[in-house]
Amino acid sequence: MSKKTPVTIARGDGIGPEIMDAVLHILKEAQAPLEFEEIEIGKKLYEAGHTSGISPSAWESLRRTRIFLKAPITTPQGSGYKSLNVTIRKTLGLYANVRPCVAYPPFVATRHPQMKVTIIRENEEDLYAGIEHRQTDEVTQCLKLITRPGCEKIIRYAFEYARHHGTRKITCMTKDNIMKMTDGLFHAVFNEISAEYPELEKEHLIIDIGAARLADTPERFELIVLPNLYGDILSDIAAQVAGSVGLAPSCNIGDHGAMFEAIHGSAPDIAGLNIANPSGLLLSAVMMLVHIGEAKIAEKIHNAWLKTIEDGFHTKDIFSSHSAHQCGTREFAKEIIARLGASPNKLKPVAYQDGRPASMARAAISSAPSRTARKELIGTDIFLDWKGIPPDELGAKLKTLETPSLQLKMITNRGVKVWPEGLPETFCTDHWRCRFVRTQTGSPAKSADIIELLDKLSKAGLNFIKLENLYDFDGIPGYSLGQGQ
Numbered sequence: 263m264s265k266k267t268p269v270t271i272a273r274g275d276g277i278g279p280e281i282m283d284a285v286l287h288i289l290k291e292a293q294a295p296l297e298f299e300e301i302e303i304g305k306k307l308y309e310a311g312h313t314s315g316i317s318p319s320a321w322e323s324l325r326r327t328r329i330f331l332k333a334p335i336t337t338p339q340g341s342g343y344k345s346l347n348v349t350i351r352k353t354l355g356l357y358a359n360v361r362p363c364v365a366y367p368p369f370v371a372t373r374h375p376q377m378k379v380t381i382i383r384e385n386e387e388d389l390y391a392g393i394e395h396r397q398t399d400e401v402t403q404c405l406k407l408i409t410r411p412g413c414e415k416i417i418r419y420a421f422e423y424a425r426h427h428g429t430r431k432i433t434c435m436t437k438d439n440i441m442k443m444t445d446g447l448f449h450a451v452f453n454e455i456s457a458e459y460p461e462l463e464k465e466h467l468i469i470d471i472g473a474a475r476l477a478d479t480p481e482r483f484e485l486i487v488l489p490n491l492y493g494d495i496l497s498d499i500a501a502q503v504a505g506s507v508g509l510a511p512s513c514n515i516g517d518h519g520a521m522f523e524a525i526h527g528s529a530p531d532i533a534g535l536n537i538a539n540p541s542g543l544l545l546s547a548v549m550m551l552v553h554i555g556e557a558k559i560a561e562k563i564h565n566a567w568l569k570t571i572e573d574g575f576h577t578k579d580i581f582s583s584h585s586a587h588q589c590g591t592r593e594f595a596k597e598i599i600a601r602l603g604a605s606p607n608k609l610k611p612v613a614y615q616d617g618r619p620a621s622m623a624r625a626a627i628s629s630a631p632s633r634t635a636r637k638e639l640i641g642t643d644i645f646l647d648w649k650g651i652p653p654d655e656l657g658a659k660l661k662t663l664e665t666p667s668l669q670l671k672m673i674t675n676r677g678v679k680v681w682p683e684g685l686p687e688t689f690c691t692d693h694w695r696c697r698f699v700r701t702q703t704g705s706p707a708k709s710a711d712i713i714e715l716l717d718k719l720s721k722a723g724l725n726f727i728k729l730e731n732l733y734d735f736d737g738i739p740g741y742s743l744g745q746g747q
C-alpha cells in the first residue's frame with residue numbers, strides 16, 4: 263500500500279459537517295491513501311475573537327500538510343471580521359482558483375447540455391487587495407492592484423492547464439477598453455504568453471459581452487482566464503448555468519499549497535437535515551486526489567459518482583423528472599460507495615492522467631524577473647479635499663501656487679476634466695485631482711520639487727489627501743491621461 267498523504271480537513275459550519283462526513287466515508291471506502299488532520303475554522307473561531315475565523319495553531323497544520331480539504335463556513339456579518347477564504351488564499355499564496363462547471367444532461371436539469379467550461383480566476387490581486395480609504399466626506403476608494411508577475415503566473419497556469427487537459431480554446435476577459443493600464447496589463451500578458459502555445463485557439467472578450475455570452479451560449483467556451491473580481495462573478499454564473507451551484511467543485515493552487523472546497527456556502531437553511539448535496543465537496547476531493555498524484559482513485563470515485571447520478575439517485579436540490587430516488591446526504595454517499603469500480607454508461611466516464619494536472623509545470627509557471635525600465639518622474643497628481651468652489655476658482659488659486667519646476671496642467675473630478683475648459687453641467691464632488699507637471703521637458707522632476715509644492719499648498723490652507731506621482735517608463739506614460747483630454 264502506498265504511503266499515506268497527510269491532508270488537513272475542516273468540517274466548517276452549517277451543512278459543512280454532514281457533507282464532510284459523507285465525503286470522508288467515500289474516501290475511506292475507496293481506500294484513498296490519506297491521513298487526515300482536523301482543524302477548527304469558522305463561526306466558533308470568529309466568536310472566540312479570531313477575526314479571520316482561524317486560530318494560529320491551525321496554520322501549523324496547513325503549512326505542514328500544504329493540502330487543505332475545506333467544508334464551507336458561515337461568515338459573520340459586520341465590519342470587524344475578515345474573510346477566511348481571502349486570508350487563506352493570500353497567506354498561502356494560492357494564486358489560481360480553478361472551477362470546472364459541467365452540465366450532466368439529462369440527469370441534472372440544464373438549458374445548456376453541451377456545457378463544459380473551466381474558469382481560472384486570479385486569486386490574490388485586483389480589488390481583493392482590500393486597500394480601501396475614505397478620503398473626503400463624499401468619496402471612498404478601493405485600490406485595484408494588478409502586477410506583471412501576478413498576471414504572468416495566472417495566465418501561464420491557465421495555458422499549462424489547457425495544454426495538460428487537451429483544451430482547444432482559451433478565452434481571456436478584461437475591461438481594458440476602460441482600465442487600460444490594469445486590465446490592459448492582464449490582456450497584454452495574455453497576448454505575450456499566447457505566442458508560446460501555437461496549438462491553442464485564443465480570444466479576448468470585453469468582460470460585459472463575455473459574461474452575456476457565457477450566460478447565453480456557454481457551449482462556445484472551454485477555458486476562461488480572468489482577473490480576480492470578474493472571475494469571482496463569472497464562476498458563480500457558470501456553475502448555476504451548468505445546473506446547480508451545489509455540484510461545482512473548486513481548487514485554489516499555489517506554489518506552497520492547495521485548498522479544495524465546494525463553491526457553495528454553509529447553507530444554514532438546511533443544516534442538520536441530511537438533505538444537503540455533498541457533490542461539490544466530493545468533486546473537490548477528486549481534484550485533490552489528482553493533485554497529489556492519486557489519479558486512479560480520483561477516477562474511481564468520480565466515475566462512481568457519475569454512475570450514481572446516471573442511475574437517478576439524487577439529493578433533493580437536483581431531484582427532477584429524470585430522478586429515480588430521492589436520497590439524503592448519507593444515503594447518497596452509500597449509493598456512490600456501492601458503485602465504486604463501476605463506470606457510467608450514458609455520461610462520459612472520466613480518465614485522469616497520472617501526475618499533477620492542477621499544479622503542473624511549476625517551474626514553467628513561476629514568473630520571470632521583471633525587466634527594469636528607465637523610470638522618469640515627470641509630475642504629480644495631488645488629490646484635494648475641497649468644498650463648494652467652482653473649478654475655475656480652484657484652478658486660478660492653484661495657478662498662483664505653482665513652483666518654478668511644477669505647473670498646473672489640469673484638474674479632474676471623478677476622472678472628468680473640469681479645468682481648464684470644463685463644462686458647467688459636470689457634477690462635482692469634494693474630491694479633486696490636480697495634475698502638476700514639470701515646467702521643462704527633458705529634465706526630470708525631483709522629489710524636492712513636489713515637497714516644495716505640497717508645502718505651498720499646505721500654507722495656502724489646501725487639504726491634500728493623497729499623492730500619485732507621474733512617471734514615464736522608457737518614455738511611455740505610466741498613468742492615464744484623464745477623460746476629456
Ligand code: NAD
Pocket residue numbers: 277333334335336337338347507508523524525526527528529530531532537538539540541542579
Ligand atoms: P449558500 O451557498 O450557503 O446557499 C444558497 C442556497 O443554496 C441555499 O438555499 C442553500 O440551501 C442551497 N445550497 C447550498 N449548498 C447546497 C448543497 N450542497 N446542497 C443543497 N442545497 C445547497 O449561500 P448563502 O446562503 O448566500 O450563504 C450562507 C453562508 O455561507 C454565509 O455565511 C456565507 O458567507 C457563507 N459562504 C461560505 C463560503 C465558503 O466557506 N467557501 C462560500 C459562500 C458562502
